[in-house]
Amino acid sequence: MEAKFQIFLILLAVLAGTALLARRINVAPAILLMLAGIALAFVPGMPTVELPPELVLLVVLPPLIYSASVAMSWREFKSNLRPIILLALGCVIFTAFAVAAATHYLIGLPWAVGFLLGAIVAPPDVVAPLAIARKLGMPRRILVVLEGEGLANDATALILYRFTAAAITTGLFSLPKATGTFAVIVVCEIVFGVAVGWLSLRARHHARDPQVEITLSLITPYLAFWIPEHFGGSGVIATVACGLYISWNGPLLISSATRLQGIFFWDLIIFLVEGLLFLLTGFQMRLLFEKSKAFPLEDILIATALVAIIVVVARFAWVYPATYLPRLISKRIRERDPAPNWRTVFVISFTGVRGAVSLAAALALPLALPSGEAFPHRDMILFVAFGVIFITLVGMGSGLPLVARWLDITRDGRDEHRAEHEAEIAARREVLAAALQSLDAITDDRRLSDEVVKLLRARHESRTNQLPDSLDPDAYDVSAAGTALTRELIAAERKFIHVLLRDGKITDETRRRIERDLDLEEASLSNREFRKIAL
Structure with a gap:
């Protein structure tokens, strides 16, 4: 054995x-x-x-x-x-x-x-x-x-x-x-x-x-x-x-x-x-x-x-x-x-x-x-x-x-993938717009504080703004630059978390919960990232 x-x-x-x-x-x-x-x-x-x-x-x-x-x-x-x-x-x-x-x-x-x-x-x-x-x-x-x-x-x-x-x-x-x-x-x-x-x-x-x-x-x-x-x-x-x-x-x-x-x-x-x-x-x-x-x-x-x-x-x-x-x-x-x-x-x-x-x-x-x-x-x-x-x-x-x-044969694939990515951007925008409409309907039916509504609306608007307007190189470069900076900020947060842990200000369990949120955010960035397609 x-x-x-x-x-x-x-x-x-x-x-x-x-x-x-x-x-x-x-x-x-x-x-x-x-x-x-x-x-x-x-x-x-x-x-x-x-x-x-x-x-x-x-x-x-x-x-x-x-x-x-x-x-x-x-x-x-x-x-x-x-x-x-x-x-x-x-x-x-x-x-x-x-x-x-x-x-x-x-x-x-x-x-x-x-x-x-x-x-x-x-x-x-x-x-x-x-x-x-x-x-x-x-x-x-x-x-x-x-x-x-x-x-x-x-x-x-x-x-x-x-x-x-x-x-x-x-x-x-x-x-x-x-x-x-x-x-x-x-x-x-x-x-x-x-x-x-x-x-x-x-x-x-x-x-x-x-x-x-x-x-x-x-x-x-x-x-x-x-x-x-x-x-x-x-x-x-x-x-x-x-x-x-x-x-x-x-x-x-x-x-x-x-x-x-x-x-x-x-x-x-x-x-x-x-x-x-x-x-x-x-x-x-x-x-x-x-x-x-x-x-x-x-x-x-x-x-x-x-x-x-x-x-x-x-x-x-x-x-x-x-x-x-x-x-x-x-x-x-x-x-x-x-x-x-x-x-x-x-x-x-x-x-x-x-x-x-x-x-x-x-x-x-x-x-x-x-x-x-x-x-x-x-x-x-x-x-x-x-x-x-x-x-x-x-x-x-x-x-x-x-x-x-x-x-x-990849020439046909490039055109197809470009159209697919453009359709994905449009679909993401439509999904977020539908969510905002649902928020308006929920606000009319329930008594929600202005702070809660503003927070949820800001979250969806932020996600909408992160989407590139198109797959043109200039638009892609702006989106890619924002994604790269966000990754750097996440890395800085990770380092500071370990400083807090080393100084005894948080427990390991707290560190794991914070890192999980950062992991999900970074995974979300990878999922939303649109790679540059050769024209």
Whole structure:
């Protein structure tokens, strides 16, 4: 136990150091974390750390999916539902078939084994490419489509994976039955996920205690995921439905104290979970290296290169027709949603990075069939899955910024972000104006002293004055200068608080209460700060 805890501490230290390095050299943390995991795996004296598939599929995946679903806008998800479904359902199935056909005809794998391998490597990961896309300032729709695809494609792949694994194990498979079962799973999981979201919000609203509410929020994704998974579903669709329901209905039922504490809690949880997941994925290289000695190296490399090429090409082959054909066929779609430019389609096609879910699915394959025979090509599938993850994550993940600069895709994003920030300024002004109108109405209904009314009015007018009139450079510079001076004043207050504490004029408890107010004020400054947008 002590040795395992020491390894855990080493992993945390490597995670923190790698995250800082990634920020300094402007590289996606997931790429460096996987490379760091591979390097650590071969350090002399480092024990083999095997990634249990149950850890990823049952422990890690639910909070990751839930957190991303809650952060997702239900309105934007619904408005982009067609491209999301085409990618999360259609592209995954198309890729699985393409991998099955290529591996069957080119390297001689049985159809069932090839389709199983295809189901494993078909779903792209969302963490690394989405982090890069956000940092590059890509257009909002690209981010929404990629995030929506990442939320739903694991469900399609895991269901295909289970159907195919069961067919290999039992030797029985019926396409009509599998299709009907798939439809039933989707409908039932959506209903169940919404029910769990409704129950969770009501329980948290009645609790009225931030610690209890955050604890309930941590339980929610596991409740939504584990029960459908236990009855043969994927659990992913239910968790997504639960998160989207809470995202849309939660703001009016979750208290401000819970939101403030919950944001920090979930940000830390996701940071640790994602970081450790990519580190442990890299650690599997040592285990795979030992297993690969039983196969000719040339066969492994050929199979890995073939599958990696197929998953990349299949995504391009699917995305372009799926984007333009519906608009050619349907005038309604063409008028409601004009075709995006080719640069946008190319970027979405290029972001086919595979992640740890593919490796976990490969690791979860049984060692033997019910007859006692070894599961066919298990080690080959495991090695190819890791190779595809490595090639797409390091190769395409590193290449995405270059592609974005080559296509100048961020140009569209800059205009979009400018309009979004201007709309935010206008919305803040309207909200403050509505609050002042409410103050006038409350003043008419209640007997309030002039001092109280003046204090509240001055507070709202001060917040209004802190907003820039526009995003023009001159207006921005004035706003930024005021924000910088306010930060300096807050820093001066912090220093004086410690002088008072040192002199014994206040207690530590008093100091903590004052510092909390200063922390909230500084966080409010960061939230209101409008960064300069290149014109």
